[in-house]
Amino acid sequence: MSVDPKPIVPKDPAQWADLKVRVTSGIAMAIVGIVGIVLGGVWFQMMAVFVIAVMIWELWMMIEPEQPTPGMLLAALAASVLSGMLVLGAGWGLLLFLVVPVAGMAMLKREQLTFLLFALGIQGAGWGLVTFREDYGFTWLLWLVLVVIVTDVFGYFAGRTFGGPKFWPKISPKKTWSGTIAGWVSAAVVGLLFMVFTPVGAQIILFSMALSFASQMGDIAESALKRRQGVKDSSTLIPGHGGLFDRFDGLLGAALFMLLVAAATDVPGVAF
Numbered sequence: 001m002s003v004d005p006k007p008i009v010p011k012d013p014a015q016w017a018d019l020k021v022r023v024t025s026g027i028a029m030a031i032v033g034i035v036g037i038v039l040g041g042v043w044f045q046m047m048a049v050f051v052i053a054v055m056i057w058e059l060w061m062m063i064e065p066e067q068p069t070p071g072m073l074l075a076a077l078a079a080s081v082l083s084g085m086l087v088l089g090a091g092w093g094l095l096l097f098l099v100v101p102v103a104g105m106a107m108l109k110r111e112q113l114t115f116l117l118f119a120l121g122i123q124g125a126g127w128g129l130v131t132f133r134e135d136y137g138f139t140w141l142l143w144l145v146l147v148v149i150v151t152d153v154f155g156y157f158a159g160r161t162f163g164g165p166k167f168w169p170k171i172s173p174k175k176t177w178s179g180t181i182a183g184w185v186s187a188a189v190v191g192l193l194f195m196v197f198t199p200v201g202a203q204i205i206l207f208s209m210a211l212s213f214a215s216q217m218g219d220i221a222e223s224a225l226k227r228r229q230g231v232k233d234s235s236t237l238i239p240g241h242g243g244l245f246d247r248f249d250g251l252l253g254a255a256l257f258m259l260l261v262a263a264a265t266d267v268p269g270v271a272f
Helices: 019-039 041-063 068-088 090-097 099-107 112-136 138-162 177-197 203-229 244-264
Strands: 166-168 172-176
Touching (some): 019 138, 041 203, 068 112, 090 099, 090 112, 112 138, 112 203, 138 177, 138 244, 177 203, 203 244
Antiparallel strands (some): 166 172
16 A cells, blocks of 8 residues: 655745845845945945934834824934034034934824934944944945845845744744854854955954844844834835835944944954
């Protein structure tokens, strides 16, 4: 008596349905970002100011979608604040950084602390990226951005391919341990390549993995915000990706991590 083998059940093709549009949008953003990083100076500053302003607007709209006008005003104010900081320098940083969060808290009827913390983080990360580009140069910022990109890309494909246990199901139900670990490994490979082709030491590998984790925590933080507000995406500006906040949440986490590292140390082993 023969036993029919179990039929092979194909993986759900719907899980890859957004791949083409994600890749297309991702390539377009990568080209714009790389050009901005290469040019540096006022070009990179303008790009950072624009992105930070849009993310402040998206933050407001997630909390108070029925009142878009104050969100636009806060976005314009954030752009002015960041532009002013880039001209005046870091000495005015703390006072200027408080302008947008405090103004938003005064206008909101709920989630005031949420807006305060995220608005501070968004502005701080934007200022940090511009400062890093000026102080440490193109190669340093390229390393940071590449770590964030490979963490996201390889984490996405590993998670979709291998699945497995969830990393933090209550906050981000789609993230898996397989994707998380793939992000760390890919970041370590980036660190290894930079160790081979630049004068940095072996510390860059551990730094890359730590930066990858910080990037993932930025993603987790934004996921927690979206779940709290009951929204799927921060906006619909980018096909396949949602909003700029959805696309750059990992970069925000990485930038804030490196701000802390730079404040506590002289960034050993990462000065290319």
